[in-house]
Amino acid sequence: MSDFLENYTLVGEKLGIITYPSPVLSKKAVPVDLFDDSLVQLIKNMLFTMYHAPGIGLAAPQVNHSKRFFVIDTEYSREEIVDSDGDKTFKLGDFKPQIFINPKFLEKDGTIVHEEGCLSLPGYYEEVTRAEHIVLEYQDIHGKKHIKKASGLEAICIQHEYDHLEGIVFIDHISLIKKNLIRKKLTKEKKSK
Numbered sequence: 001m002s003d004f005l006e007n008y009t010l011v012g013e014k015l016g017i018i019t020y021p022s023p024v025l026s027k028k029a030v031p032v033d034l035f036d037d038s039l040v041q042l043i044k045n046m047l048f049t050m051y052h053a054p055g056i057g058l059a060a061p062q063v064n065h066s067k068r069f070f071v072i073d074t075e076y077s078r079e080e081i082v083d084s085d086g087d088k089t090f091k092l093g094d095f096k097p098q099i100f101i102n103p104k105f106l107e108k109d110g111t112i113v114h115e116e117g118c119l120s121l122p123g124y125y126e127e128v129t130r131a132e133h134i135v136l137e138y139q140d141i142h143g144k145k146h147i148k149k150a151s152g153l154e155a156i157c158i159q160h161e162y163d164h165l166e167g168i169v170f171i172d173h174i175s176l177i178k179k180n181l182i183r184k185k186l187t188k189e190k191k192s193k
């Protein structure tokens with residue numbers, strides 16, 4: 001069976017990203033049990049959406065699918081190009097997409113503090129403490145099980161995206177006072193749209 005990840009090219013459809021506080025973002029997602037073409041198509045569209053957002057990770061609940069999987073790429077390049085009219089575009093390349101379906105942490109070790117952002121909370125950045133090293137068991141798009149070891153930014157990204165499957169957003173890790181302020185602001189912004 002061929003794997004589109006090996007020769008990934010940027011094709012797909014841009015999906016709408018759900019913003020906080022929407023109910024789907026605080027719901028525990030359900031496991032994937034059908035590894036079919038529609039799953040592959042959804043994943044391709046999620047990658048396309050993530051790269052264009054741009055972001056380094058996107059979980060299924062963020063595109064309104066309460067299912068246990070997410071995509072990440074912490075290594076791709078993004079070059080800003082300014083044309084003669086002064087308009088900015090981005091040249092994306094060196095894609096290394098990774099997909100984690102039905103992930104489970106086997107090990108978490110150490111601590112690391114990093115400023116995080118989220119496509120579902122545009123404009124907000126907060127320092128979050130995470131495990132520095134992780135070992136994750138997951139399934140690929142064919143349902144085959146694998147083990148992933150990660151450290152640093154990749155481990156942070158995996159933990160951030162995993163949280164989305166548990167109905168947790170990164171500001172759930174910060175103080176309640178700060179969180180309520182952000183929640184109020186975002187609710188107001190949504191209403192005024």
Ligand SMILES: [Zn+2]
Nearest residue numbers: 117118119120
């Ligand atoms: Zn996020």
